[in-house]
Structures are given as C-alpha cells and as structure tokens.
Amino acid sequence: MNDPSLLNADLHCHSDVSDGTLSPEALAARAHANGVQLWSLTDHDEVGGQRRARDAALALGLPYLTGCEVSVTFADRTVHVVGLGFDPDDARLRDGLAATRGGRERRAREMAAGLAQVGIRGAYEGALKYVGNPELISRTHFARFLVEAGHCADTHEVFRRFLVEDKPGYVPHRWARLGDAVRWITDAGGVAVIAHPARYRFTPTEEYALFVEFVAHGGRGVEVVTGSHSTAEYAAYAELAIEFGLLASRGSDFHDPDESRTDLGALPDLPGRLTPVWQALAQRVDRP
Numbered sequence: 506m507n508d509p510s511l512l513n514a515d516l517h518c519h520s521d522v523s524d525g526t527l528s529p530e531a532l533a534a535r536a537h538a539n540g541v542q543l544w545s546l547t548d549h550d551e552v553g554g555q556r557r558a559r560d561a562a563l564a565l566g567l568p569y570l571t572g573c574e575v576s577v578t579f580a581d582r583t584v585h586v587v588g589l590g591f592d593p594d595d596a597r598l599r600d601g602l603a604a605t606r607g608g609r610e611r612r613a614r615e616m617a618a619g620l621a622q623v624g625i626r627g628a629y630e631g632a633l634k635y636v637g638n639p640e641l642i643s644r645t646h647f648a649r650f651l652v653e654a655g656h657c658a659d660t661h662e663v664f665r666r667f668l669v670e671d672k673p674g675y676v677p678h679r680w681a682r683l684g685d686a687v688r689w690i691t692d693a694g695g696v697a698v699i700a701h702p703a704r705y706r707f708t709p710t711e712e713y714a715l716f717v718e719f720v721a722h723g724g725r726g727v728e729v730v731t732g733s734h735s736t737a738e739y740a741a742y743a744e745l746a747i748e749f750g751l752l753a754s755r756g757s758d759f760h761d762p763d764e765s766r767t768d769l770g771a772l773p774d775l776p777g778r779l780t781p782v783w784q785a786l787a788q789r790v791d792r793p
C-alpha cells in the first residue's frame with residue numbers, strides 16, 4: 506500500500522474570496538496542473554468559495570476537503586486556525602465566521618487614517634480596488650495598493666515598514682477566541698489545525714500554552730510542512746506534533762503567483778513518522 510504521508514496534499518491556500526488573487530476555479534486548475542492529489546481552499550474567515558472550489562476540483566478529478574482559516578486572538582497575538590472537512594452549511598460555524606469578519610471595515614478605515622498621518626493618502630479606497638469581498642478587506646489588500654502607488658517595492662516590504670505592530674498602518678484587532686474557533690470547526694464535523702505555528706514568534710512558554718489550550722478545546726492538528734516554515738521548522742514542529750499527539754497537515758498558503766514563495770503542491774513530503782491529518786479525514790473527502 507502507498508505510504509499516506511507521500512500524498513501530495515495541499516490543504517491551505519487563498520482565493521479572491523479573501524486575500525488571494527485567483528478565483529476558486531483558477532486555483533483548482535493550478536492545483537491539478539501542479540500534481541496536487543488532495544486539495545482544500547482555506548479562505549480567511551469565509552466559506553463563500555467552498556462550493557465553487559469543490560465543484561471545480563471534482564470536475565478535474567481532484568479530491569477535495571472543505572476548508573477555512575479562522576483569525577483568532579490568543580494571548581494578545583493573532584493566531585490562525587485552519588478548519589478542514591467540516592460541513593460548510595453549518596449555521597453556528599457560518600455565524601461565527603460572520604462575526605469574526607465583522608470588524609474589518611472599521612479596522613481598515615483606521616489603518617488608512619494611520620497611513621494618512623505619514624503622508625499616504627487614499628489608502629482605504631486604494632485597498633478596496635483589490636478587494637473581491639468587501640467584508641474581507643485585509644492588510645494584504647493595503648499592501649498591494651502601497652506597492653502600486655510606489656511606496657514599496659513589494660508586499661513584504663510594505664508589511665515590514667507599515668503593517669506590523671508599532672508601524673503607522675497597524676491597528677490592533679480582536680478576532681475570535683481560540684476555544685470558539687476550535688468548537689465551530691469541530692462541531693461542524695471538521696478537524697481544527699494550528700496554522701503555520703512558527704510565524705507567531707511566541708516564546709517557548711507561550712507556544713506551549715497555545716498548544717495545551719488548543720488541545721484542551723478539542724484541536725487535533727498542526728501544520729508541519731507549510732510555505733511559512735523553514736526546513737528546520739518542519740523538524741521542530743514534527744517533534745511538537747508527536748509530543749502533543751497531533752495530526753500533521755501540509756499546505757502552501759498560496760495567495761498569488763508573484764507574491765507567494767511556495768506554489769500549490771510544491772512542498773516537501775510530510776515526515777513519515779507523523780500521522781497525516783487526511784488519514785483522520787478520509788470519510789470527509791469529496792471524491793470525483
């Protein structure tokens with residue numbers, strides 16, 4: 506039998522329903538062309554693209570898992586929780602995501618006010634031009650506008666100079682609670698996964714607390730191989746997955762062909778000693 510850890514699963518990416526630039530259909534085609542064997546679209550705080558993604562994937566013969574990436578505030582920091590294999594019509598999940606999206610417009614206006622104070626005018630309207638779904642206006646859309654307007658060479662520079670803590674366009678925001686996000690996903694039949702843990706820059710003590718609380722709330726997985734991790738971090742989070750008995754996930758976090766470092770399906774395999782999250786979700790996969 507084939508080793509399940511060798512499956513080319515890509516269970517994390519974004520469409521223009523959130524802050525990606527490609528449609529769900531174009532992403533399905535790209536995943537398929539890149540050899541992805543199990544795919545999930547995980548837009549931020551939104552499941553509006555799920556049906557389109559699933560239909561496009563199945564038409565190409567590509568097995569599909571429902572997905573989303575929920576923004577969470579934990580210990581005053583933003584943490585992302587990916588949900589996989591849930592029922593996209595679940596009412597409590599949909600209400601929770603709608604509430605999580607709710608504050609984005611006001612936050613965006615405050616971000617624009619902060620940027621105006623350092624001489625960058627029209628950022629709200631400028632960012633809005635890049636937004637497919639106005640409820641999901643995000644820092645990524647501001648970054649694209651600031652590049653277009655010539656303030657920075659690329660979106661990574663925009664984040665560094667303007668959109669992270671203590672910079673003029675940064676506005677602290679309260680997202681969903683960790684336990685709520687995990688429960689919305691789990692109660693809808695899915696598995697909750699800590700997204701790209703190395704990105705949070707927690708101290709080891711804070712990170713340990715995140716994992717302990719996540720598991721206590723019913724969280725079951727962690728991204729080990731992601732476009733956001735280095736090779737050393739794959740190994741470090743493989744160890745943590747084993748220590749906490751977590752299922753391991755794999756996903757590129759692809760947003761855009763030019764901005765994203767890692768293309769759909771272009772990741773190393775999961776370390777073989779881990780249990781892949783798709784093994785626990787076999788019954789939840791939509792198959793052609």
Ligand code: AMP
Pocket residue numbers: 524549576642643644645660661664665760
């Ligand atoms: P938001 O949900 O509005 O706070 O925006 C977060 C999004 O910004 C993430 O999902 C990434 O797509 C993007 N992002 C965060 N940090 C960076 C960075 N350093 N460089 C480029 N994109 C980033």
Ligand code: MN
Pocket residue numbers: 519524549645760
């Ligand atoms: Mn994003």
Ligand code: MN
Pocket residue numbers: 574585700701
């Ligand atoms: Mn994320």
Ligand code: MN
Pocket residue numbers: 517518519574758
């Ligand atoms: Mn993401």
